[in-house]
Amino acid sequence: MLLPKALERGDTIGIIAPASPPDRKRLEAAISFFTDLGLKVKLGKNINKVYGYLAGNDDERLDDFHQMVADDGIKAIVFACGGYGTARIASRLDYELIKQxxxxxxxxxxxxxxxxxxxxKTGLVTFHGPMLSSDIADSDFDPLSAASFQQLFKPTILQYNETISNLEVLVEGKATGELVGGNLTLLISTLGTEFEIQTKGKVLLLEDIDEQPYRIDSMLNQLTLTGKLEEAAGVIIGPFTNAEPKKKPSLSLEIILRHYLENLSIPVLSGFKIGHCNPHFGVPLGVEATIDSQAKTLSIMPGVN
Incomplete structure (x- = not known):
């Protein structure tokens, strides 16, 4: 595990778009959030590029990322938005540069x-949290979401409990492991590649947006068949936003989640506001986390030093 250095007021952060193009007006509106935190902002030189559904071609997006990584004056990289495209550049990333x-x-x-x-590839702890064009620019950007960024300024043990959201126990138990995961669709797309998600002994976060129930069923089935669920130490379920069927009859999301998760021999809790939701509780990935069904808590170790 490689912890990045904490931010200090006056530091510069780099903003790039490695996937889809951000809404420029929303991006500009969100920059003040970081300047209000006492940070300076530098935009990637290609952030305004558009190449179909991508924020510039692969070379341009890759160059922006490498430039921000290599620049020691940049203390953090915050992405403008998601969409699609990071898998296209993953095999070309300079992982030794990222590590150094x-x-x-x-x-x-x-x-x-x-x-x-x-x-x-590197052991570096990274952060799963709200982005500029897709979240921070919203007029109702939640104070809890905003507060997530404070963990970047000093080592902080995060505690998630039912004061944040109601949590439902699908499987009882307590487990500790490295927190991994994120968007279910993207995790499935790593399978069979050199970047295949490793879940053995880890606490696995799953969330998604705009996926119909049958699609979520298919993806959870694939995780089941590959053994990724059973070998995990525990599973935490974030939001599956807009998971509405376009055609009926359909199984409900709850039925699907229970079908694949409630018979596991590991603790499983759902209801976490981590992902495509508001508020969005930002968390470090790659650090030790403990899930406890009796207390209905998730404790996460600091992501910076």
Whole structure:
């Protein structure tokens, strides 16, 4: 495990778009959030590029990422938005460069692919949390979401309990392991590649958006058949936002989750506000976490030093 250095007021963060193009007006509106935290902001030189559904071609997006990593004046990289595209550049990332210039990396959704690849190739702890164009620019950006960024300024043990959201126990138990995972669709897309998500002995986070129940069923079935669920130490379920069937009849999301999860021999809790939701509780990935069904808590060790 490689912990990035904590931020200090006056530090500069880099903002890039490694997946889909951000809404420029929303991006600009969100920058003040970071300046209000006492941080300076530097935009990637290609952040305004558009190449179909991508924020520039692969070379441009890759170059922005490498430039931000190599620049020791940049203390953190925060992604503008998700969408699609990070898997296209994962095999071309300079992982030795990332390891040598370890710094805070923050985002979620399509960024799940980068989180997984970087952690498994370098050991670097990265952060699953709200982004600029897709979250911070919202007029109702929640104070809890905003408070998540405070963990970047000093080592902080995070405690998630029912004061944040109601949690449901699908399987009783207590377990400790490295916190991994993120967006279910992206985790499935790693299977069979050199970046295949490793879940053995780990606490696995699962969440998604705009996926119909049958699609979630299919993806959980694949995790089951590959043994990724059973070999985990525990599972935490975040939001499956807009998981509504376009055609009926359909199985409900609850029925699907219970079918695949409630017979596991590991603790499983659902209801976490971690992912495509508001508020969005930002968490470090790659650190030790403890899930406790009796207390209905998730405790997460610090992500910076």
């Amino acid at each position: 210039h370890s710094k805070i990396i923050w985002g979620y959704s399509d960024i799940t692919y980068l989180h997984t690849a970087i952690r498994q």
